[in-house]
Amino acid sequence: MPMNQAISNVNRRGFLQKTAALTAAGGLAPGSFGQVCSARDGTVRDRIWIFANPANGDYNFVRKRSVMTPLEACVYMGAPNLLMVNQYPGEDQVARFGEEGKYKAFEPPYAQYAYSLKVLKRVVWSIVGAGGITRDEERRQVLELARTTPNIVGLFMDDFFTDRKSGKLASLTLDQVRDVQRQLKQSSKKLDLYVTLYTRQLDPAIQEYLSMIDVVTLWTWETAEMENLEANLAKLERLAPKSRKLLGCYTSDYDPKRTPWWTALPVPIMKKQCETGLKWLKQGRIDGIIIYGTAMDLGWDSVDWAREWVQKAGDQKL
DSSP, X not given: OOHHHXXXXXXXXXXXXXXXXXXXXXXXXXXXXXXXXXXXXXXXXXXXXXXXXXXXXXXXXXXXXOOOOHHHHHHHHTOSEEEEXXXXXXXXXXXHHOGGXXXXXXXXXXXXXXXXXXXXXXXXXXXXXXXXXXXXXHHHHHHHHHHHOTTEEEEEETTOBOOSTTSOSBSSOHHHHXXXXXXXXXXXXXXEEEEEEEGGGXXXXXXXXXXXXXXXXXXXXXXXXXXXXXXXXXXXXXXXXXXXXXXXXXXXXXXXXXXXXXXXXXXXXXXXXHHHHHHHHHHTSOSEEEEEOXXXXXOOHHHHHHHHHHHHHTTOBO
16 A cells, blocks of 8 residues: 555554543543543543633623633643533624624534534533523523533523522523423433522522522632632532532632723632632532633633643542
8 A cells, every 4th residue: 555545544543542542441431532631530630620601702801802712721721621601792892892802602503613512521501691691592502402412411500690680589580490400301311400609699599599400600709708718618508408519710800990800810819719629529529620711811820820730630539
């Protein structure tokens, strides 16, 4: 055979041998795509998630352009799991911020986005996006996508609980959430329902909602509130004893009195979040740690520290 074909066959044979070895060792699921951030079961890396909106979706908070996509954020951080959360630009986005502030929401058909995400281990896709926005047709399409895409393991509801000024507790009614859970249980594979919960929302008034949630992701907006991480997790454990928990870790420092609202989180606070999360993970109190992954390409020390931490802690066994 021609030399170039022989080389091609040897390379292919070597690739298949390595893939078979990884599969046998638990690195890849049989029949799956190769994972770009390979994570063995029972390790810290296997429990690391990235939360991501459409690229540049946080421009109005950070006032700097970002071009990093959700998949790129996973690759950069070395995380195998993704929370894919939609976000819709305001009608005046470009008028307020110029071309740098421009971004696009994830638009149907969603299968085209999901195709490249097959290289990840787990994906959870939003049916309630940033700002608590939810649409009947989007929920229908995402549910169908989840049923037919092997590595999509659940649906996500972001900014779900309200400030009550609207007269309602959440973006969906209790009956609507029950209907979502009914549809998830009718699926031929296990699909979980995830939700965002901010520490300021730890209120018994939402307990009936939480009883229908499989996985609660707990987030701390205010930097000063980081001192209460332990107390807030204990509150959540009392409010939602049956739900699994993930700790959400921001890389940004939030201050609405400042422009921009979000700047890099001080590294000592980033360290406190991640190391507290690792302790809880080893204790079995939480199921995973989420790194906020929108706008990771701004040169922030908090992001760089988190990336190095994932590389160092990722292979630790649980």
